[in-house]
Amino acid sequence: MNKPDQPDPSSPETSRKLPGTVIVLGLVSFFNDFASDIVVPLIPILLTTVLAAGPIALGLIEGVADALACFLKLWAGRHSDVMSGRRKKLALAGYTLSNLTRPLLGLAGSWLTVLLLRSVDRIGKGLRSAPRDAMVADATPPQIRGYAFGFHRALDNAGAVAGALAAAAILAWSDLSLSEVILWSAVPGFVAVALLGAGVKEATASQIPSPAAQRVLTPLRWSALSVPMQHYLWVLMVFTFARASETFILLFGHELGIGVVELLLLWAALNLAKAITSTQGGQLADHFGRGALILIGWSALALSFMALSQITTSTGLWIISVFYGLLMGLSEGAERALISDYAAPDERGTAFGWYHLVSGIAAIPAGLLFGVIWHVYSAAAAFMFASLLALLPIVLLRLWAWPLRHSNNNE
Template structure:
């Protein structure tokens, strides 16, 4: 709490990180190295949140990486034939995300504490894995872990957007996503090194994962400023259109009437409806491009590596040329990836290109969408608004997975992929017509042009 209090007295000016003193990364920003100068516009809070995500991802990916081995080899379970987390849970987690977003906005910005709760819940799940030895309790622990993830995502993204200036949001999200992905790459490495040192010491992996998660929560508590009052009244940059909105549930729902946000949400929904899930992409890589079995488990690492490398450059690009444009271009990359999969050419280069495009797709869309949506949501409702967009996108992608699976069953993988490619091309074209790039930095945010008011309606 003391951190929050001290923050209340020191208004953070997002465009001037040097005054945003408490986080240690302020020193990094002041360091006269070229990298330091380039990242100078990134608020220390963003680095702190990036560090929290990096550390937390190391912790959670440690568990994720060894979980199959633990269930099958460690506990002797046969987890096949039923998912540990089923479709019902997907619906529940969408609800948790909306609730997390809303709770964070209430009471004048409790983002830090709602996000902290989410990180804390996930951290506490790790020692529980030490005592859960059958599938049902393990399933419950994993569900609790994901609930924590659902709770924290929107408040964290809201904090990132609230602590960066509108012109540098793409870059801020890029830095955050790159740090986040770096953690996801380091986690499995750490886990396997521990397993090597201990010969099947899954308990050691879970204990270390817990310790790492606690460090993540501590970094959040100590170095991320709480109490959004200072930020919410950012007087220098008019941010969003409704300055004095109260963060009620009604106001959150009324966000759907905000033209800019609705346009972005509709775009995200449309494109989400044609975004085939990762596991299908990897399955297609194997079936159509003949990726050998021994590489199969490493395919997600390929996507993550491309995401890691491209997140910051594409975030910066989004700030310069418009977030909507980069978001659409990202789907263009995905479209190209589908097209490469359709060719069915069996060369390593082609598979690598698909993974690169898949990672580029994430780098151009994941954080960029949040940066774009931030511009259309008033700070008081930032977390609810971002949760709304994320949930809409997740729901659309889930629907796409169901549809893709059904098409595969009916007509085979080639036809299913062909249909998705056509659908993605159509949705991208429709999204271009909707022009989400209107939210770019060239247009002062919060000032709606009369032309903008006449943009297509009733497209939902």
């Protein structure tokens, strides 16, 4: 008999219907990204127009912020496993910290202050990401996990669309400054925190698989991971060096002479494209396998960055950004679903912690390298370098770390 908190994978209803927990967590991500993407697309503009900083500062800010968060993600995921799957408190703390800190970017007087506040914001992300992803996996039967993670990413990207459109509308139709718009991001951020606090119920003691005192987890070391997961995570780390922050696309648009409102609309279009394909991409990953969808997304990045190295017009930037978003959206659910495939049920938090650690550990050198190439040579050279570098993990994924088709009967 299945545990009350473990959906029966043989049930026709659970094979088609997303659990309520997944839906609420998707809405939480929607409002959190609504708040975040009022702010994030304005950071490169704030740096260049108000704080007199450039691509190197942007690369350092995004790299340091992500790297600080990635180590905390492993701890948070592991801690949620040690607590017998009680993951909500960590996720709630993370969302609260980010949404208290992020609006303060509007008051920043230097790029160093932006670095500090952005880092604290990402520390909040570090606390919440692995426990939240494990909550999605815990609540979802294996055969629709691609669908669940794709749905979650779709709402996440939809929130980014809403945030960018709200920022564009406010700047176009009001007299508020960039800083004042950033301060208003606190409103949807509060909604996200309230939704998580009230809408996601913690498992009762009788529903938890085993008491914390009786749990014996494998040691927290790399060698304890399965060989397929190790291969996949190594390849993911290599890909991270090529996956420059998408905010560089906005900085490139700024250099092409695109105005602030149009840049926000471009950001909204990019994320709308990802939102359109994320859910379908997750469902395709459940049907055809995770590897094929991941390969599509990674190849899209290589092609898009190569195209970005050649364009000189705003029209070209729009076309490539939408193409990039549509194909990248297909792979987002598959990347996370593959981690849940490889992880034991009682170590999902730890597994997602490793995933976020590895995907973030290369963030500082990757962001700095991209920014330095941009500064010393040109934006075209930086995008071409990232495009060529992305070919290596694509080959490694196909020849060395290709995932086997996941069996739905492994739990």
